[in-house]
Amino acid sequence: MNALEARGIHKRYGGLAALADVDLTVKNGQFVAVIGPNGAGKSTLLNVLTGLAMPDEGQVLLAGQAITRMATNKRIRAGLGRTFQHGRVFARLSVLENVMTGAAIRGRLSESDLRDFSMEIIEQMGLADVAHEAIMSLSYGRRRMVELSRALACRPHVLLLDEPAAGLNSGEVDQLIDRLAELRAMHGLAVVLIEHNMGMVMRLAERIFVLNFGCKIAEGTPAEIQADPAVLSAYLGEGYAHAVV
Amino acid sequence: MAMRIPLQIATAIIVLGGISGMVLPEYHLRLLNLSLISAVAVIGLNFAFGYAGLISLGHAAFVGMGGYGLAILTTTCGWSPWLAAPVAIAATAISAGLIGYPLLRLRGHYLALATLGLNVSFYIVTSNWIAMTGGTNGIARIPGLALGSFSFSGEHQFLWLALMVLALIAAAAAALHKSRLGREMIAVRDDEIASEMTGIDTTRIKIEAFVLSAICAAVAGCLFALHMRFVAPEDFTYAHSITYLAMLIVGGEGTIVGAVLGAVLLTFLPEWLRFLGTAYLFFFGLLVLGILVFLPTGLVGLGQRLSRRSAKTPLLASARAPEATS
Structure with missing residues (x-):
């Protein structure tokens, strides 16, 4: 198929x-x-x-x-998952919170499970050092990686x-x-x-x-x-x- | 850990409000009570506008629905205010859901105009449906709230009721800010298309934000009816909706502390400018305009800027924490 x-x-x-x-x-x-x-x-x-x-x-x-x-x-x-040409992130959320919004679509995970799952993806994407940073403080390239992480979090x-x-x-x-x-x-x-x-x-x-x-x-x-x-x-x-x- | 910030905010409200209650004279106490009622409504508006980005100019209509609901149930039906208040709040929430479903398909200016129309309609209905609402004469003799032998009828007594309700609503709002629903509301405001692409049902989130907003408004309406013991259409006009919006923007939209600060400041400001006589409206408008132009993130934004320069005080820390990412 x-x-x-x-x-x-x-x-x-x-x-x-x-x-x-x-x-x-x-x-x-x-x-x-x-x-x-x-x-x-x-x-x-x-x-x-x-x-x-x-x-x-x-x-x-x-x-x-x-x-x-x-x-x-x-x-x-x-x-399905998608990222955009100009990188669309949620500006008022942190890196971790951005990824957590994606992770949240799968079932009723607890906040701590959501956080753990999102941190796994953030680590895979090499963003662990900025997980708690405001998204707009990141470079353009890293913001796009956050967007990709968020899409991956939707599995x-x-x-x-x-x-x-x-x-x-x-x-x-x-x-x-x-x-x-x-x-x-x-x-x-x-x-x-x-x-x-x-x-x-x-x-x-x-x-x-x-x-x-x-x-x-x-x-x-x-x-x-x-x-x-x-x-x-x-x-x-x-x-x-x-x-x- | 997750409840630390909500508890801090609730404690700060009760302590500061309690101290103010001890030192303020009766008239200012009345203003404080009105400002706390407005703060409850403005926290509600913050769900719709501050979090989900829905420009509502009809918030006073939901305050009115709560107030009128309680007034009608207690005076016409003879219910206890303890029973009438939850029923009035639930009825307002259901109305908001039913109104929101078609209304929230609109965006930006169109949504603002539609909600403005809702508020104008509410005024027309309450002014003309004399059998139910008393028309422009309003509804008087609303019974006060009592707990056993303790009555919340005096300004001092009512202050504790208002403080408890505000603290509860503010703590719940702070907890929601860091919850899944809070993140989804903020995401919808930041980027609706990206939110859809993250699996968020943006229509559902907007309706939930609108209903939450209306619930807080209805709570404020019930408090208003219990405090004034009287409701009339003039208490819930579109001008009140605009004032709520101004309170939120002046305090700092998207923030709970900002909603409370804005409500208190804009309630007391006309009083502080009373020495200017009839010119006070000019200066009041100028001051609000100045804040909007020079402090677009409101008083909380100013506080954040100042706190970056100096050591954090506990008050500013609690003010910043829920809005750390805004």
């Missing part, structure tokens, strides 16, 4: 087709990347998958269950990451790549990554979907995508193939 599936998704904003007949399949534990130029419809696709936007046509299935019209918070309870089966490397320096990106690989191995997560950092995409993704003007123009392994003339023309550029070679 697929962990997450989108079938024939259409989404229009007025006269603009943001998504036109887009399919996406993510197997259990698979690392998938969605790439494409700005405005290709990548974030719209994540919005449709998470219920922030309703598709005009098409179906979304999570572990085989149709969730197309399900409220966002119910999708999260059903096993998702499928994690959707919207440009997690945006705004991070090269050292932080390397750390993020290592951390994502570890987390995936540790939690058996399926991951959908939207990213412009091709180094990160090619290192982590097992399968890549390419969008352009709301349409899927290619799908394949990193090697296949790097050699696909349509992808090179629309997004990566002819120079990319030469650089890789």
Whole structure:
């Protein structure tokens, strides 16, 4: 069974087709990347998958269950997790409290159990030293790690990451790549990554979907995508193939 | 450990209020009692506005529902105030839930306008439903509260009742601040989309915040009716709702200590400015405006700033603790 599936998704904003007949399949534990130029419809696709936007046509299935019209918070309870392009944290809560809000969705844990579980995740993410700090006192990169910790605290089966490397320096990106690989191995997560950092995409993704003007123009392994003339023309550029070679 | 801050706040309220009760003259004692009643209402508003970010300009309507509920049940039905008060509070909570469900689909200015409309409607209904509410004449002869032979009818006696209720509400609010529900309310205010993405049912949280807010308002309304022994539509107009909001913002929204400070300050301020004669309203407005402009985090925010510079006093420590992350 697929962990997450989108079938024939259409989404229009007025006269603009943001998504036109887009399919996406993510197997259990698979690392998938969605790439494409700005405005290709990548974030719209994540919005449709998470219920922030309703598709005009098409179906979304999570572990085989149709969730197309399900409220966002119910999708999260059903096993989806997501982070945002610009990092959305709860500014008036501490790091620990941010993560505890995510941990709280699973059953009726006591406050001490919630705290312990959240601290485990915070430690895994290397944030133990700032667990009790006000979130806005953290650097941008660490705030994004808090957001990721909060998403993990919801114990998702499928994690959707919207440009997690945006705004991070090269050292932080390397750390993020290592951390994502570890987390995936540790939690058996399926991951959908939207990213412009091709180094990160090619290192982590097992399968890549390419969008352009709301349409899927290619799908394949990193090697296949790097050699696909349509992808090179629309997004990566002819120079990319030469650089890789 | 989890109850340390709520207990500190409750103790501080009872000790400070008790000392004030011993030194204040009768008239100022009456003002203190009114300020404590307002503080209960403002703590309620803090749930809706300070925590969950719901701009309510109809809070006085819920105060009125509690007050009128108690007044009608005690005078028309002849119930004991001890029985009438919980029934009036429960009825207000149910009304808030029913009103909140459609109303809280609105956001920002629209929600503010809708709640303002609710308050205006409440005024119109209470002014015109003469058979039930007495119209603009209001309802008089509300019986006082008594515990055995002890009556809470005098200002001194009522002070202890008001202090106990305020301490209880403030302690409960402080405990809630650090609870799962408190975190969820704050999360909804900080970022509604991220809250949904964290599995929080934002509609449910907003309704819960609104109902909690109305419960505190109804408690304040019951206290008001028991204190004044009289309720009338003019006691619960939209102007009162705006005053509650001003009290919260001046004290420090999102904070329990701020809610209490704001209520006490804005109740006594007109009295302190009485020497200005008819010009007092101008200075009162100017002062409130000054606080809003120069102290956007209210008096508690100022206290936090000052306490960072100097050693923490126990009062400031207790004031800061619940708002440490705000």
